[in-house]
Every structure is written in structure tokens, then in C-alpha cells.
Amino acid sequence: MSGTTGPSELVPAAGVSPEQLAARVPPALRRDLEVARQRYQEQTFAVIKDPVSLRYLRIPWQDYELAKTFDGVKSQGVLAAEWAERFPELRVxxxxxxxVHKADALRRDVFGQHLCEIGGEASVSLRGHQREVRRKARRYSWLTSWFVLRKSVYDPDALLTALHGRLRFLFTPQVFRWSxxxxALSAVLFVVNFKEAGIDPGWFFSLPNLVLLYVSFFVLKVVHEFAHGLSCKHYGGEVQEIGFMFVAFQPLFYVNVTDAWMFPEKRKRIAVMAAxxxxxxxxxxxxxxVWLPLAPGFAKNLAMNLLLVASIATVAFNANPLMRFDGYYILCDLLxxxxxxxxxxxxxGERWRTFLFGAPPEEAAGDVLPKRHRRIFAWYAVLSSAYLLLIIYSMLRLLDHFLDKFGLSFIGHLLAGMAxxxxxxxxxxxxxxxxxxDAAARGGHALRTPLVRLGLAALLIVGILALPWRQSVRRSCAIELATAEVIRPAVSGFVRSVAVGEGARLAPGAVVAQLENRELxxxxxxxxIEREWLAVARDAAVAEGAASSVRDYSDxxxxxxxxxxxxRRQESELxxxxAQGGVVLTRKxxxxxxxxxxxxDVFALVMDPEAVEIxxxxxxxxxxxxxxxxxAEVRVRAFPGTDLPAVVVQAPLKSIDRALPAALAAQRGGDVATTIDKTGEELLLETVYYARLRVEGGAGNLRPGMTGLVRIEGEWKTVGGILRQWFLDAVRVDYRL
Structure with missing residues (x-):
């Protein structure tokens, strides 16, 4: 037997006789492979590193021991006999x-992962097979590949080795404890002094600072990646790739530290990922x-940007396990x-395929996984996919907003469609x-079952989405004097008489003036007169039996x-x-x-000096x-435990100026974000709509200046409509440039 594998041996074992299967000769393992022994889930695994492609493979240690017996000379039948003698438990x-079948399966795995020494026709066949796999993978991957673009630059191993020699002291226990x-000390100082030297949101969301923030993010991520590389070198790994990547149009610097997968100790792998x-x-x-003692200016702003990126952005971005960054790999090792x-x-996907299409249990991937991890797998699949969609959608909304200024929003729409x-x-x-x-291939009732289940699932989803649900709004509120009622005519006319004068107190519904409109x-x-004539004419047509005339006169x-x-309705409006009563404020x-x-046109103003609105x-x-x-229900802070019924009397109107009643500002317990300008005036940082409510049954002891909380009942909407609007609101970007 030669040491190469023939092209016919690329076919699976199905359809091959036992004699042919036993006669196959597995190729020998490559001699340049690097192997590390690790423990996972109380089992021993071999982590194999391919130094050429820098790919890593984890297989059970026993499978690796069996694969080491491949020498390119012995057939699978001979190897199976040796295994039975060497490992009695396998024979049982x-x-x-x-x-023999296990030897053939292991041969195919080694062959497919490029871990064997091959040549001749097998090499040609394998390369053709690999090209076909890559072609199928690229068939649709271009639709989303633009989201992550990656470019390797050079091998930094020598540079990191030199840096590690100078910075080795940073890895001592003393430095770690003091850090x-x-x-902890800086966190306390930041929280204590944040309000006095806090962020001005008006400055933070300005265009110049957003550009500065963008640059700060990139610079700090360079330091971040070098920390990964140095820690990998410290524990004995190699770092052979450094480069740039774009994630959702955000430029990033990356260092390839996958050699950390070779570390036997879990703590070292986690340390590299967390570095x-x-x-x-x-x-x-x-x-x-540095930030605390600085005077306001560029240096303080730069320090704040770097501080926020190095703390909040790092935790939200790198520590998030829902995307494949540091937090993800740490979670993989912990679990x-x-x-x-x-x-x-x-x-x-396999669980759903089993449920919907009745796939045999052995086809589901979950059957080879520990039962204690199955719920984790399901939840992680849903959350990570939803989070990725959310990130992509948010980035596309931001891109669309930017391109729309140049009339190129169709590019954003095209990318959204591709994604x-x-x-x-x-x-x-x-x-x-x-x-x-697959269901059709199994025949019988296999095809009917998924159709029924899909139909029931669709009906259930549609039923849930169609359920009505009333939304409510909870906000802070302030008590103010009621706005003056403006008396104005709905129909033009001349003032014939005036029933009141300045200072007169009117009851609700009292007459203020009478207009006349002779044309009306x-x-x-x-x-x-025309109605009376038509009524007489219709009656006459009825008496004469003229049906067509009756219809004409009736119409x-x-x-x-x-x-x-x-x-007559317009005449009554003269x-x-x-409507609300009160004291007449208009003179003469x-x-x-x-x-x-x-x-x-405004004719008069009437206001109740004792009436208040919310x-x-x-x-x-x-x-x-x-x-x-x-x-609505109102709970005033001055009267805790008492809910006052109220009703909306004015629909929400957009605020024209940027002033705000002091009690509603977030700094004073309200809900509205504000900032202080250079003149000391408090201004709104967001668009605000004001609604006005009135307490039913009288204001009682309510006085202007009081504050409280209000819950207003909203419109009835379907669950589907609420979820759709919630998603759109959640991913909408607020541009304050």
C-alpha cells in the first residue's frame, strides 16, 4: 500500500463493502502539528494547532491517540485490530x-481538516472538494460580509517579544493588586465628583466632540489589542498576526491571539481574553x-472622552458576550x-427542525450535548441573533441619515436589503x-406533520400579535394655573351685542356676545322656504302617482x-x-x-383664577x-397615597421654546434632560411635547408649583403594533449634531 489516499476514498462509507472499508489506508498525520492537552467538562481533549494555516481543532484525546497510529501504510482493518488489542474498552x-467504521470516520475527519500528509490524486481531489465548499460558502455570504471586513498587516511576534521583556514587571501580583x-479609588472619586465636574450634554453630542470621541475610541483600542498580545506572549503563546478590521463601518485594530487556545490552564486563557x-x-x-483637577477646556474634554471610552464603552462593547469579542470567549471558557x-x-435550528418536520432524534445536534447546557444554547442563540440584528439595523439607520444629506439614501436601503x-x-x-x-423523502405522514405544525404555529403567532393591549404613560408633572380660555367665533359676523364686561365672573356656558351675519x-x-316648497311639491306628486317626480323631489x-x-348650526355659533367659565380679562x-x-379672531379671554391644570x-x-x-390618575407629592382622577383637556403640543418649568427638569426629580447655557439659563436637550390635564370634580387643595406623578391611559393597539413601534423606537438614533 502506498502512503497516499486515492480519490475514491473521499466518498462516505455508505455503499462500500466491509472488505473495501477495511482495506483503505489512512494517511499519516503531519509532523509539524502542535498539540496541547486540555480538560473540558470533565473530559480530556487535544487542541491541535496547524502552524501553516493557524487553524485550531479540538478533538477528544482518545481520538487523537488513535489518529497518531495512522502511518500511511497500515489499513483500517489492521488498525482496528491493533486498537481492539490496545484499548479493550473500545472493543467492548x-x-x-x-x-473499522470508526477508523474510516476518523480518517475522513483528519483528511477534511488538512491534518494529514497527502499527495497524488487525493491531493487534487481534496483541493477540488475544498474549492467547492468555499464556492458554496461564498454563494450568499457576500450579502452580509460587508458588515465585518478584515485585513492582516504583518507578524508582530518579534515586536511583542521585545516589548514583553521591558514590560514584564506589569504581570507581577503586586502590580495587579495595586491596580x-x-x-476602586478612582471609581469612588468619579462618582463623588461627577455632578460638580460632570458632562455638559450639549457639548458631548456636538459634532467636533463626536469626531474626537471617534478618534479616542480607535487609539484606546490599539492599546487594548496590544494588551492581548503581550499577555499571550507572557504565558508562552505566539502572536503571528496583526491588522485592521471594520465592524459596522467602525475601524478597529486587532491582534490574533488564538494561540491562547493551546494553554492547558483555563485561567491563562481567560486572562489573555480579559487583558x-x-x-x-x-x-x-x-x-x-487627570480629569478632575483640569480646568474646563480641550484637555478636560479629551480626558473625559478617553475616560468614557476606556470604561463604559469597553464594558458595553468588549465585555458583551452576545458578540464575538472578549466577553464571548471568556463566557465560552467559563461554560x-x-x-x-x-x-x-x-x-x-436542529431542535426546530425536529419539532416541525419530525426529524429523527439522532439528526438533532442537541443529542450529543450535555443536557444541562441545552437551555443555555437555546437562549444564547435567540439573544445573540437578535442583538446582531439590532446592531446592524442601528448602524444602517445612522448610515441612512448621513447619506440622505447627499441624496444617496438608496445605498443604505440596498445594504439593509442585503442584510x-x-x-x-x-x-x-x-x-x-x-x-x-427531508420530510418528503421519508414519505407517509412525514410531510403532513410539518404543514400542520407550521400552520398551528402561524395561527398562534398571529393570534398573539392581534391581541388588543392598552398602553399607558407614566411621567412627572407640575401643577400650573389653568390657561386662559380664548373666546373666538367659528363663523364671521358683526358684533351685535356684548353681554359682559371686564372683571365679570361667568359660569360655564354663559353668553359673552352675540354676532350677526345677514348673509347667513x-x-x-x-x-x-325652499324646503317647504319641495315638501308641498313632493306631496302633490305622491297624490298624482308620479313616481319619478316623487323620487326627484325627495332627493x-x-x-x-x-x-x-x-x-342653522353655523347660525348658532354666532x-x-x-366653556369653562371664569373671570373676563379683556377690556372695553x-x-x-x-x-x-x-x-x-380673538374676541375675549376668560380665566378662572382658582382653576389649575396639570x-x-x-x-x-x-x-x-x-x-x-x-x-389619567395623578398622585401629588404633597398628598401621598391619594390618586386624583383627571382627564386630558389639551392634546400634546410640541414645545416652541427651549425653556422648561424647573420642577420638571431631571436634575430636580423630573423626567426631562436639560443643560445650563453660558448665561445660566436652563435649556431643553430633547424635543418635548406638553399635554394638559384637568382634575375631575375640582382642583381641591392643589396649588400652582406642586409636583407629582401621573399615569395617562393611551390608545388601544394590537400587540404586534406595539412590538413593531417599540423596535423602531429602540433602534432610532437621536442626532444632536
Missing amino acids: EYGAEGL LVLI GMYVEMVLAALLVL EIPNLQVRSRRYF LTGMLVLPIGMFLTRGFR ANRVRSLA RLAQVEIGLAEA TLKT LADRVGHGLKAG LVPLEEKQARLIRVGAR
Whole structure:
């Protein structure tokens, strides 16, 4: 037998006779492979490093011991016999024929992972097979590959070796302990002094500072990645790749420390993954000490930017285990679940395929996983996929906002369509296609079962999304004097008489003035006469039995009656009345007798000096829910434990100026974010809509200046509509440039 593997041996064992299977000769393992022994989930594994491709493979240690017996000379039958003699437990578990099949499966695994020495026709066949796999992988990957672009630059191993020699003292226990003390002390100082030397949001969201923040982020991430590389070198690993990458259009610096996977100790692997975040937290602690004594200006702003990036951004970005950054790999080691993201999504898909299409249990990936991890896999698959979609959607909204200024928003729409197709449409379509194809191949009731289950699942989802749900808004509020009622005519006319004067106190519904409109009065009389004539003519046609004339007169009579009702309604509006009552504030009303008023002109102001209203500031998404007449409950801080019924009397109106009642500012216990300008005036930092409420049954002991909390009932909407709006609001970017 030669030491090479023939192309016919690339086919699976199915359809091959036992004699042919036993006669196959597995190729020998490559001599340049590096192997480390590790413990995972109370089992021993071999981590194999390919020094050429820098790829890593984890297999059970026993499989590695078996693969080491491949020498390119012995056949699988001979190897199976040797294994049975050397490992009696395998003979009991597999039997003689089963060991031959295991040898063939192990040969295919070694062959497919490029860990064997091959040549001749097998090499050509393998390269062709690999090209086909890459071609299929690229078929749809271009739809989402733009989200992460990566470019290797050079091998930094020599540079990091030199740096490690100079910075070795940083890895001593003493430095680590003192750095923890520094981080804790700086955190306390930052919290205590934040309000006095805090961030001005107006400055923070300005365009110049956002550019500075962007640059600061990149610089700190360079330090972050070098920390990974130095820690990997400290524990004996190699760092053979350094480069740049773009994640959601954000430029990043990266260092390849996958050699840490070769470390047998879990603590060392976790230390390498956490090194970048640890160094940034130390830098943040030092920046606190620099930031506090600085006078306001560029240096203080720069220190604050670096401080926020090194602390908050690092925790939110790198420590987040839902994306494949530092926190993800730390979680994988803590749970002892390698490739958590890939395996969890595969498990989730296989579980659904088993449920919907009745796939045999052995086809599901979860059957080879520990039961205690299955729930973790399912939840992680859902959360990580949803988070990735959220990030991509947010980035696309930001890009669309930027491109829209140049008339290029179609580019953002194109990228959104590509992402949606590559991440949702195609995977779901391929999942269903494969499931139905496999079910059809099994025949019988296998195809009917998934159709029924899919139909029931669709009905359940539609039913849940169609359920009605009433939303409510909870906000802070302030008690103010009621706004003056503006008396204005809805119909133009001349002032015929005035019933009140300045200072008069009016009851609700009292008459203020009477207008006259001769044109409208003549129209009312004309329509009344025409109605009487048409009624007489219709009655005469009925008596004569002229059916067509009856229909004609009836139609004309109906139209005239509609016009007459509208004219009389307008005539009634010539009487100006007060709706809420109060004291007349307008002077010299009697002098306006005989003057003309157009519809909408202000005639008088009436206000109840004892009436109060409740002013409620709302965000835009909350203002959409509120309508006039909506019910509410108010709890004033001066009267704890008492809920006052109220009703919305004015729909939310957008604030014109940027001033705000002091009691509603976030600094004083309210909900509205504000800032102080150079003149000392407090200004809004967001668009605010004001709704006004009135307490039912009288204001009682409420006085202007009191504050409290209010819950306003919103409109009824379906669960689907609420979820859709919630998602759009959650990913909407607020641009304050």
C-alpha cells in the first residue's frame, strides 16, 4: 500500500463493502502539528494547532491517540485490530466492525481538516472538494460580509517579544493588586465628583466632540489589542498576526491571539481574553486623576472622552458576550462550551427542525450535548441573533441619515436589503426547504406533520400579535394655573351685542356676545322656504302617482335639509359662550359693538383664577399615544397615597421654546434632560411635547408649583403594533449634531 489516499476514498462509507472499508489506508498525520492537552467538562481533549494555516481543532484525546497510529501504510482493518488489542474498552463499545467504521470516520475527519500528509490524486481531489465548499460558502455570504471586513498587516511576534521583556514587571501580583486599588479609588472619586465636574450634554453630542470621541475610541483600542498580545506572549503563546478590521463601518485594530487556545490552564486563557479590558480600566482610573483637577477646556474634554471610552464603552462593547469579542470567549471558557455561538445556533435550528418536520432524534445536534447546557444554547442563540440584528439595523439607520444629506439614501436601503436577505430570508428559506425535502423523502405522514405544525404555529403567532393591549404613560408633572380660555367665533359676523364686561365672573356656558351675519340669516330663510316648497311639491306628486317626480323631489328635499341643518348650526355659533367659565380679562368689550370679526379672531379671554391644570412633558413616542379625553390618575407629592382622577383637556403640543418649568427638569426629580447655557439659563436637550390635564370634580387643595406623578391611559393597539413601534423606537438614533 502506498502512503497516499486515492480519490475514491473521499466518498462516505455508505455503499462500500466491509472488505473495501477495511482495506483503505489512512494517511499519516503531519509532523509539524502542535498539540496541547486540555480538560473540558470533565473530559480530556487535544487542541491541535496547524502552524501553516493557524487553524485550531479540538478533538477528544482518545481520538487523537488513535489518529497518531495512522502511518500511511497500515489499513483500517489492521488498525482496528491493533486498537481492539490496545484499548479493550473500545472493543467492548464498538465491536470489530464498529472499530473499522470508526477508523474510516476518523480518517475522513483528519483528511477534511488538512491534518494529514497527502499527495497524488487525493491531493487534487481534496483541493477540488475544498474549492467547492468555499464556492458554496461564498454563494450568499457576500450579502452580509460587508458588515465585518478584515485585513492582516504583518507578524508582530518579534515586536511583542521585545516589548514583553521591558514590560514584564506589569504581570507581577503586586502590580495587579495595586491596580485594583487604583480602579476602586478612582471609581469612588468619579462618582463623588461627577455632578460638580460632570458632562455638559450639549457639548458631548456636538459634532467636533463626536469626531474626537471617534478618534479616542480607535487609539484606546490599539492599546487594548496590544494588551492581548503581550499577555499571550507572557504565558508562552505566539502572536503571528496583526491588522485592521471594520465592524459596522467602525475601524478597529486587532491582534490574533488564538494561540491562547493551546494553554492547558483555563485561567491563562481567560486572562489573555480579559487583558484588553483590564488595561483599559486601569487607564480609565488614571484618567480620572487627570480629569478632575483640569480646568474646563480641550484637555478636560479629551480626558473625559478617553475616560468614557476606556470604561463604559469597553464594558458595553468588549465585555458583551452576545458578540464575538472578549466577553464571548471568556463566557465560552467559563461554560466550557467551545464555539458557543455556532453550536447554539445549530442546536436551536436542529431542535426546530425536529419539532416541525419530525426529524429523527439522532439528526438533532442537541443529542450529543450535555443536557444541562441545552437551555443555555437555546437562549444564547435567540439573544445573540437578535442583538446582531439590532446592531446592524442601528448602524444602517445612522448610515441612512448621513447619506440622505447627499441624496444617496438608496445605498443604505440596498445594504439593509442585503442584510435582511442574508440574515433572515435566505436562512429561513433554506431551513424550510431542507425540512420539507427531508420530510418528503421519508414519505407517509412525514410531510403532513410539518404543514400542520407550521400552520398551528402561524395561527398562534398571529393570534398573539392581534391581541388588543392598552398602553399607558407614566411621567412627572407640575401643577400650573389653568390657561386662559380664548373666546373666538367659528363663523364671521358683526358684533351685535356684548353681554359682559371686564372683571365679570361667568359660569360655564354663559353668553359673552352675540354676532350677526345677514348673509347667513338670508341663507337660512331661503333654505327654509325652499324646503317647504319641495315638501308641498313632493306631496302633490305622491297624490298624482308620479313616481319619478316623487323620487326627484325627495332627493332635492334631503339635500336642502342637510344644507339647512348646517346653516342653522353655523347660525348658532354666532352666539359666543364660555366653556369653562371664569373671570373676563379683556377690556372695553362694549366698544367692539358693530365691529366685524372673522372666523378665528380673538374676541375675549376668560380665566378662572382658582382653576389649575396639570402640565405633563412627554417624549415624541409617548405623545403619539395621548388623545383629548384620555383618563389619567395623578398622585401629588404633597398628598401621598391619594390618586386624583383627571382627564386630558389639551392634546400634546410640541414645545416652541427651549425653556422648561424647573420642577420638571431631571436634575430636580423630573423626567426631562436639560443643560445650563453660558448665561445660566436652563435649556431643553430633547424635543418635548406638553399635554394638559384637568382634575375631575375640582382642583381641591392643589396649588400652582406642586409636583407629582401621573399615569395617562393611551390608545388601544394590537400587540404586534406595539412590538413593531417599540423596535423602531429602540433602534432610532437621536442626532444632536
